[in-house]
Amino acid sequence: MSSTRRIHFRTCTLCEAMCGLRLTLEDERVVDLRGDPLDPGSQGHICPKAWALVDLQDDPDRIARPLRRKGRDFEQVPWDEALDEAAERLDALRVAHGPNSRAIYLGNPTIHNLGAMAFGPALMRALGTQNRFSATSVDQLPHMVVAQQMWGHPLLLPVPDLDRTDLLVIMGANPAVSAGSLMGAPGFPKRMRALRERGGRLWVFDPRHSETARLADVHHFVKPGSDGWLLLAILRRLIARGAQPPRMGLPVDGLTTLQAALAELADFDLFARTGVPQSVADEVADALRDTPKAALYGRMGLSTQRFGTLCQWLINLINLFAGQLDREGGVLFSAPAVETRDAPRGMGVSRAGFGRFTSRVRGLPAFGGELPVACLAEEILTPGDGQVRGLVTFAGNPVLSTPNGRRLDEALASLDFMLSIDLYLNETTRHAHLILPPAPPLARSHYDLALHLLATRDTAKYSPPCFDKDAGAKDDWQILSGLARRLLRRSGAPRSVRATAAALHALGPEGILGLGLRLGPHGVRAWPPRRGLSLAKLRERPHGVDLGPRRAGTLPERVPKGTHLNLAPERLLADLKRLASEARSSAEDGAQSLALIGRRQLRSNNSWLHNSERLMRGGDRCSVMVHPDDATRLGLTHGGRAEIRTEVGAVIALVEVTAEMMPGVVSLPHGFGHDRDGARLRVASRAPGVSLNDLSSELRLDEASGNAAFSGQPVQLRPSD
Ligand SMILES: Nc1nc2c(c(=O)[nH]1)N[C@H]1C(S)=C(S)[C@@H](COP(=O)(O)OP(=O)(O)OC[C@H]3O[C@@H](n4cnc5c(=O)[nH]c(N)nc54)[C@H](O)[C@@H]3O)O[C@H]1N2
Ligand SMILES: Nc1nc2c(c(=O)[nH]1)N[C@H]1C(S)=C(S)[C@@H](COP(=O)(O)OP(=O)(O)OC[C@H]3O[C@@H](n4cnc5c(=O)[nH]c(N)nc54)[C@H](O)[C@@H]3O)O[C@H]1N2
Numbered sequence: 001m002s003s004t005r006r007i008h009f010r011t012c013t014l015c016e017a018m019c020g021l022r023l024t025l026e027d028e029r030v031v032d033l034r035g036d037p038l039d040p041g042s043q044g045h046i047c048p049k050a051w052a053l054v055d056l057q058d059d060p061d062r063i064a065r066p067l068r069r070k071g072r073d074f075e076q077v078p079w080d081e082a083l084d085e086a087a088e089r090l091d092a093l094r095v096a097h098g099p100n101s102r103a104i105y106l107g108n109p110t111i112h113n114l115g116a117m118a119f120g121p122a123l124m125r126a127l128g129t130q131n132r133f134s135a136t137s138v139d140q141l142p143h144m145v146v147a148q149q150m151w152g153h154p155l156l157l158p159v160p161d162l163d164r165t166d167l168l169v170i171m172g173a174n175p176a177v178s179a180g181s182l183m184g185a186p187g188f189p190k191r192m193r194a195l196r197e198r199g200g201r202l203w204v205f206d207p208r209h210s211e212t213a214r215l216a217d218v219h220h221f222v223k224p225g226s227d228g229w230l231l232l233a234i235l236r237r238l239i240a241r242g243a244q245p246p247r248m249g250l251p252v253d254g255l256t257t258l259q260a261a262l263a264e265l266a267d268f269d270l271f272a273r274t275g276v277p278q279s280v281a282d283e284v285a286d287a288l289r290d291t292p293k294a295a296l297y298g299r300m301g302l303s304t305q306r307f308g309t310l311c312q313w314l315i316n317l318i319n320l321f322a323g324q325l326d327r328e329g330g331v332l333f334s335a336p337a338v339e340t341r342d343a344p345r346g347m348g349v350s351r352a353g354f355g356r357f358t359s360r361v362r363g364l365p366a367f368g369g370e371l372p373v374a375c376l377a378e379e380i381l382t383p384g385d386g387q388v389r390g391l392v393t394f395a396g397n398p399v400l401s402t403p404n405g406r407r408l409d410e411a412l413a414s415l416d417f418m419l420s421i422d423l424y425l426n427e428t429t430r431h432a433h434l435i436l437p438p439a440p441p442l443a444r445s446h447y448d449l450a451l452h453l454l455a456t457r458d459t460a461k462y463s464p465p466c467f468d469k470d471a472g473a474k475d476d477w478q479i480l481s482g483l484a485r486r487l488l489r490r491s492g493a494p495r496s497v498r499a500t501a502a503a504l505h506a507l508g509p510e511g512i513l514g515l516g517l518r519l520g521p522h523g524v525r526a527w528p529p530r531r532g533l534s535l536a537k538l539r540e541r542p543h544g545v546d547l548g549p550r551r552a553g554t555l556p557e558r559v560p561k562g563t564h565l566n567l568a569p570e571r572l573l574a575d576l577k578r579l580a581s582e583a584r585s586s587a588e589d590g591a592q593s594l595a596l597i598g599r600r601q602l603r604s605n606n607s608w609l610h611n612s613e614r615l616m617r618g619g620d621r622c623s624v625m626v627h628p629d630d631a632t633r634l635g636l637t638h639g640g641r642a643e644i645r646t647e648v649g650a651v652i653a654l655v656e657v658t659a660e661m662m663p664g665v666v667s668l669p670h671g672f673g674h675d676r677d678g679a680r681l682r683v684a685s686r687a688p689g690v691s692l693n694d695l696s697s698e699l700r701l702d703e704a705s706g707n708a709a710f711s712g713q714p715v716q717l718r719p720s721d
């Protein structure tokens with residue numbers, strides 16, 4: 001019998017790089033997977049994680065049917081019964097305790113999922129709760145806050161012009177491993193080689209000599225959490241040398257206020273605060289200004305620290321004063337084929353910024369209609385009016401991914417009702433009363449509605465499903481929409497609201513995408529109709545479409561009408577004062593302690609690809625990295641074990657002694673800790689590791705945004721058996 005062979009092209013949905021994949025199938029089994037050289041964005045690049053898409057498809061642990069808790073176990077339930085029950089139990093909570101008694105948490109894979117992007121907002125509207133949480137507040141919230149405060153659009157984020165810049169300064173990011181974040185950077189090492197070949201330079205500031213630092217011309221250790229000072233020193237040098245913001249095509253507010261606030265700051269000893277000499281800050285400032293094409297970029301290490309928002313504000317200001325904001329070779333705004341002017345609302349993010357409401361227990365402000373996830377556990381555990389009694393998790397694993405995960409773990413066990421829409425029975429979903437599993441990534445269609453906004457090149461690509469769904473399986477969008485419509489019916493929503501939900505359902509993700517493409521800047525309305533982008537056109541181009549290099553000077557067209565560029569928003573000025581007051585009180589975290597930072601690995605993705613045999617080869621990787629001097633002082637040996645303790649908890653991990661670390665800093669990867677009862681993760685539980693977030697405190701926040709401040713948490717280490 002002859003075998004049937006076919007080739008399938010699609011976009012990888014695992015990270016922001018959006019790599020083009022080329023899969024070869026024989027008799028419906030994937031026998032080869034490689035980068036698609038004709039994909040205009042990734043140009044043939046892929047990373048080892050891509051194979052995990054195949055592993056997900058075949059994983060016997062992946063949930064195939066809805067599950068209902070029965071005692072300590074789960075039983076299968078038919079779809080309609082499961083959806084009806086979910087709606088009934090969520091609605092019963094509304095009737096008894098009001099809409100805010102139900103919370104929702106959206107995890108990171110939501111953004112990589114066409115159906116979830118298109119129908120997540122429908123579920124949120126139907127729930128009508130203020131208790132909305134997501135991975136945003138353990139990730140990129142500061143960037144959104146700063147963009148909203150400076151130019152009124154929380155999702156319009158400047159992205160380095162990687163392929164044209166001649167100087168890239170990276171602080172607190174490791175794109176050689178992560179493939180870039182808020183900077184889709186497939187094939188980052190190759191692109192850095194190209195930078196070097198054209199005479200360009202890469203400078204890295206990181207408390208670890210990371211994989212990215214290894215590619216750099218210059219690497220400096222910087223004390224975790226101290227980058228605000230370094231950035232301040234750079235900005236002050238620029239201004240001292242007479243730099244002025246160039247014309248941006250928008251009225252500029254706050255210049256004198258900003259200059260006055262900077263002038264008011266007392267001088268400080270940069271080296272003592274950061275470990276970086278003043279001369280280096282001066283050099284960075286001068287190089288950013290004197291190199292015609294240069295970009296400063298800061299990511300997770302900066303976003304998730306106590307002054308994360310301040311850092312991102314200063315980065316924008318430095319790029320602006322150096323003449324690199326919205327400039328070719330500097331940092332640019334992407335122009336996706338599906339227009340983003342209304343993207344915030346479309347994606348369920350309110351443009352309202354801060355101040356609409358605050359969290360019940362701690363009074364943390366909501367941003368964009370969402371509360372910081374660091375306060376989710378207390379909202380569940382604290383009795384009283386408005387207490388959260390029901391929770392929906394969608395594509396998230398907050399027990400491992402949010403600060404003080406142990407406390408949340410306990411909180412979840414106390415809920416009246418928890419629904420998880422997820423592929424796995426893991427550390428979080430084990431608490432659910434109902435689990436609704438979607439079809440896996442290779443069995444669904446894809447278009448990146450959000451991530452093109454953050455891409456280093458404008459492209460568009462539609463991927464049809466590679467496999468048919470199993471009989472009786474549902475896509476995420478069908479689950480979200482099905483649940484939303486049931487909730488609307490139960491709560492007696494007006495007929496017009498229900499009709500809109502029904503119309504959207506009838507359109508489905510493809511219909512919504514098709515409309516978005518036609519109405520977007522490259523759609524049929526912009527070009528002669530035959531040449532414009534449409535879904536039909538994308539279907540004919542399986543490798544995707546290149547929309548050309550990104551343009552400079554687009555900020556004025558992209559922001560809401562009447563927007564001024566605000567250099568000195570009050571909230572950020574207040575944060576500058578907060579930083580300065582720490583200088584006076586010298587609030588360094590305990591002298592005896594080390595500073596803890598996180599780490600990402602090439603063969604791992606947050607908390608959820610640890611069930612892939614292929615990625616997990618090679619034993620225990622959840623090691624704590626320690627500098628040799630610290631190891632000697634503390635009596636720790638390479639290959640031995642250490643207890644790592646914070647005010648929140650303690651874990652025991654394998655010790656890796658390495659001069660990669662800055663003295664005084666230790667690093668543990670995040671996303672591990674797969675040893676909890678009731679989870680069904682056969683591969684992951686073999687090398688479970690420990691959870692970094694059993695150590696992080698939910699009280700340690702970037703105050704300006706409410707984002708979790710992971711970096712620089714003080715820890716104590718001692719030898720353990
Ligand atoms: N392989 C792989 N790729 C991924 C992921 C993954 O889990 N695995 N996750 C994806 C996700 S969700 C995201 S958001 C992105 C994140 O993408 P990145 O931001 O590039 O990734 P991180 O590895 O978190 O990089 C943070 C860097 O900051 C350093 N750092 C920590 N604290 C500080 C500090 O205080 N100051 C300075 N200057 N540096 C500091 C760390 O040592 C580390 O090198 O990666 C994405 N890509
Ligand atoms: N200490 C510390 N904590 C961190 C970080 C850190 O660097 N340090 N990084 C933070 C960052 S940047 C992020 S983004 C978060 C991630 O935090 P989360 O988003 O909460 O967690 P993930 O590990 O991404 O878990 C994803 C979940 O979605 C499920 N899933 C995967 N694909 C799909 C799908 O298509 N549909 C559905 N319905 N479910 C799916 C998986 O089974 C898994 O349960 O972690 C954050 N936490």
Ligand code: SF4
Pocket residue numbers: 012013014015016017018019045046047048049050178179186
């Ligand atoms: S870099 Fe990201 S998008 Fe590219 S193959 Fe790896 S996981 Fe997929």
Ligand SMILES: [Mo]
Pocket residue numbers: 108139
């Ligand atoms: Mo993330």
